[in-house]
Amino acid sequence: MRRPASDPSNAILLEAIERLGKKQDDFMEKLLEVEKSVASNSVLISDLTLRIDAVEKYSENTAVKSGKMDSQLSSLVAENKRLWDKVDELDAYKRRWNLRISGVLEEEGENVKMIILDIFRQVSPGLADVLQSSIDVAHRLGPKLGYTRPRTIIVQFLSRSHRDRIWADARRSEVLKQKKIRISEDLTERTKEARNKLWPLVEKARKEGRRAGFGGPNAVVDGKRISADDV
Structure with a gap:
């Protein structure tokens, strides 16, 4: 009997099976490559995770250290301010024995202390007899600038009470206003x-x-x- 025309021959079936087998082999190869790639990526991801964990830990440690440094810096700033305040306080206390006099014309070979004694005796006549022993130092400040702009005179007293008396009298002294002389604190x-x-x-x-x-x-x-x- 003849084989029906619709039935594939053995050769055709074999060829089809071979093609299917090849496709399966190709698929398996690609699958293996994917598995290898996944495995490789897994290693990379694991390594990256470890690195990220290390970075996070480092960041946390850095944040802690930064916080400590900020705290130490704030403490140092506060301590620095406290020390400067103390230095300024001591400096201000020392200057309470001083007065500054501006507006006194300069003369060649002048005796600054005698000039100041004469001014103070006019400002506080009641202290005329004790001023000589009340003043320790009197001199001009800074380099000589010429006679058109007289330098300020600094006066240091031995007696704080005499200094305060002159300072109080100077505020209402008509003599100083007439001579355009100004007495001020040494700040x-x-x-x-x-x-x-x-x-x-x-x-x-x-x-x-x-x-x-x-x-x-x-x-x-x-x-x-x-x-x-x-x-």
Whole structure:
């Protein structure tokens, strides 16, 4: 009997099976490659995870160290401010025995101490007999600038009470106004800076008829002390 035309021959079936087997082999090879790639990626991912963990741990340690450093820095800044405040306080205390005199014309070969004694005797006549022994040092500050701009004179007293008496009398002295001579406190640079910052506040209060002045580096308005940090 004849084989039906629709039945594939053995050769065709074998060829089909071989093609299918080859496709399976190709698929298995690709699958193995994928598995190898996955395994390789797994190793890379594991290594990356370890690295990330190490970085996170390092970051945490760095953050802790940074926090400690910030705390130490804040402590050092506070300590530095405290020390500077102490130095300024000691400097200001030492200067309480001093007065500055500006506006006194310079002369060649002048005796500064005798010039100051003469001025102070006019400012505080009641101290005329004790001023000679009350003043320790009197000299001009800085290099000579010429006679058109007289240098300021610094005076250091042995007696704090005599210094305070002259300072009080100088505020209402007509002699100083006539001679255009100004007597002022010997302030530290920090106190000067603080007062310059607070001066508009003091000036405004005075214009309003309120009691205003300075006490050390602070402004005093109607009995209330105001620091430069408050402005």
